Amino acid sequence: MKNISKVLSVILLGGINLYGAGTLAGTQVDNSVKLNYKVDGTAQSEVVSNTDSFVVDNKIDLTVTHQDASAVVVKANSNDQVLKFIVKNTGNKVQDYSLSSTLNDGNPFSETDNFDATNVRIYVDGNANGTYESADDTQDYIDELAPDATITVFIVSDIGAQSDGDVSEHTLTAQVAEGGASSSQGADITSDDASSADTAMGVEIVFADGDGSGATDGAKDGKYADNSAYKVSTAELSVTKGSCIVSDPYNGTTNPKRIPGAKIRYTIEVTNSSSSKDATEVTVTDKLSSELTYKSGLVSTESCDCANPGADNGDSVSVSGQDVTINYDTVEDGVTECAYIEVEIN
Amino acid sequence: MKRLILSFILLYTVVLEAKVTINSASYQQVVKNGKKRWVKATKVVPGTIILYINTISNSGNSSASNLIIDNKIPKEMKYIRHSAKSKLRANITYSVDNGKSYHKPNRLYVRKHGKRVRAKAYDYTNIRWVIKRLKAKTKTVVQYRAKLK
Numbered sequence: 237m238k239n240i241s242k243v244l245s246v247i248l249l250g251g252i253n254l255y256g257a258g259t260l261a262g263t264q265v266d267n268s269v270k271l272n273y274k275v276d277g278t279a280q281s282e283v284v285s286n287t288d289s290f291v292v293d294n295k296i297d298l299t300v301t302h303q304d305a306s307a308v309v310v311k312a313n314s315n316d317q318v319l320k321f322i323v324k325n326t327g328n329k330v331q332d333y334s335l336s337s338t339l340n341d342g343n344p345f346s347e348t349d350n351f352d353a354t355n356v357r358i359y360v361d362g363n364a365n366g367t368y369e370s371a372d373d374t375q376d377y378i379d380e381l382a383p384d385a386t387i388t389v390f391i392v393s394d395i396g397a398q399s400d401g402d403v404s405e406h407t408l409t410a411q412v413a414e415g416g417a418s419s420s421q422g423a424d425i426t427s428d429d430a431s432s433a434d435t436a437m438g439v440e441i442v443f444a445d446g447d448g449s450g451a452t453d454g455a456k457d458g459k460y461a462d463n464s465a466y467k468v469s470t471a472e473l474s475v476t477k478g479s480c481i482v483s484d485p486y487n488g489t490t491n492p493k494r495i496p497g498a499k500i501r502y503t504i505e506v507t508n509s510s511s512s513k514d515a516t517e518v519t520v521t522d523k524l525s526s527e528l529t530y531k532s533g534l535v536s537t538e539s540c541d542c543a544n545p546g547a548d549n550g551d552s553v554s555v556s557g558q559d560v561t562i563n564y565d566t567v568e569d570g571v572t573e574c575a576y577i578e579v580e581i582n
Numbered sequence: 583m584k585r586l587i588l589s590f591i592l593l594y595t596v597v598l599e600a601k602v603t604i605n606s607a608s609y610q611q612v613v614k615n616g617k618k619r620w621v622k623a624t625k626v627v628p629g630t631i632i633l634y635i636n637t638i639s640n641s642g643n644s645s646a647s648n649l650i651i652d653n654k655i656p657k658e659m660k661y662i663r664h665s666a667k668s669k670l671r672a673n674i675t676y677s678v679d680n681g682k683s684y685h686k687p688n689r690l691y692v693r694k695h696g697k698r699v700r701a702k703a704y705d706y707t708n709i710r711w712v713i714k715r716l717k718a719k720t721k722t723v724v725q726y727r728a729k730l731k
Contacts, residue, residue: 258628
């Protein structure tokens with residue numbers, strides 16, 4: 237049993253440089269045969285065949301896969317926003333890859349593209365931590381990616397003054413290039429040797445890549461593409477002011493008139509129409525006319541109803557001279573809040 | 583007279599010799615004009631299936647017997663089950679220990695994950711064909727297919 241184990245160990249340890257992507261390009265595969273035979277019962281000398289050989293060609297295959305599960309949520313007017321991809325060398329030789337990005341070529345999230353992010357850049361994850369860091373991730377091509385190895389690539393862009401829900405599509409394309417020289421970008425390999433005569437002992441190029449995403453990528457073209465998208469999420473506030481008369485000194489609350497001593501109620505309605513983004517630290521300042529004197533104020537989390545103010549939600553209303561400052565604090569997405577300011581006509 | 587007899591004996595010896603040679607060649611399948619054909623293996627990438635054809639020729643004037651053809655499967659290749667064949671009737675056996683022993687598939691075992699299990703085709707390291715007789719001035723072939731790892 238020990239002998240069997242030893243034999244098996246030899247078999248397992250005496251292997252070849254084998255990758256998931258297969259035998260490395262340039263490997264020579266030899267086959268030869270031994271023949272023993274007899275003539276008239278007499279054993280003859282062993283005959284050994286020729287050695288039949290071929291050299292494994294360069295199978296070029298790769299994938300690019302977006303890593304974000306949904307469109308990357310970004311704020312309006314924000315810079316250096318990141319889309320993340322992984323490029324894998326599924327071929328059988330060390331390769332370089334040049335990288336490019338295109339706009340408006342689809343996205344996997346069923347979002348509708350309606351703007352273009354700007355200042356689009358591509359960076360390779362230099363310290364291999366999966367996170368974009370401007371100081372470490374500066375290279376714009378993939379250098380010496382071994383068979384079966386993966387590397388993260390970032391598309392980094394700036395977002396302008398966009399509206400909530402706006403979408404910008406981006407496609408990352410990795411084009412295979414010559415490897416073999418570290419820290420030097422090899423020339424793109426744009427065609428294989430499908431149409432040229434082959435040699436048993438030479439290393440020919442065979443494109444084996446699949447059809448990725450995007451209009452410009454096809455099968456067996458030495459490149460692969462995948463796409464992703466940014467989606468803007470921002471608060472969208474609107475303000476509406478209204479008023480109604482509450483009472484006067486002579487008619488009370490019954491058909492009051494706007495005479496000196498009458499109380500007027502102003503409503504200041506703030507609506508956040510964003511579907512996903514809260515607005516924080518929302519402040520509105522209302523300058524009262526000099527003929528008016530501030531009496532009281534409250535904020536309610538509902539639409540304005542001048543005749544029937546809602547419940548006080550605790551947000552603060554303060555006055556300084558004729559300036560009334562309403563602090564709505566946070567106005568959540570899809571929510572309307574109303575400030576009620578009561579003044580008296582001087 | 584003695585010299586004449588000696589020459590005759592030597593000539594007779596030469597005539598009775600079987601001269602057996604063997605040649606190995608590799609082929610891969612291509613599709614041309616919608617038809618599959620085997621051509622000399624040149625454009626080979628991982629996953630390519632290679633057909634190895636070993637041609638045994640007896641150019642002598644005497645039959646060769648008990649021909650034992652041993653083919654070590656290249657370590658870069660995986661044998662494809664049931665693909666070993668012979669033009670003449672042959673007893674085909676396989677080895678999983680680099681040719682130390684040969685058996686029929688149902689008697690080949692390897693150890694995997696601490697257990698002794700029946701060997702799969704890709705565990706085979708060698709193929710052996712035993713052909714009873716190859717007549718003088720004839721040739722025959724044995725062959726197998728394997729996939730590049």
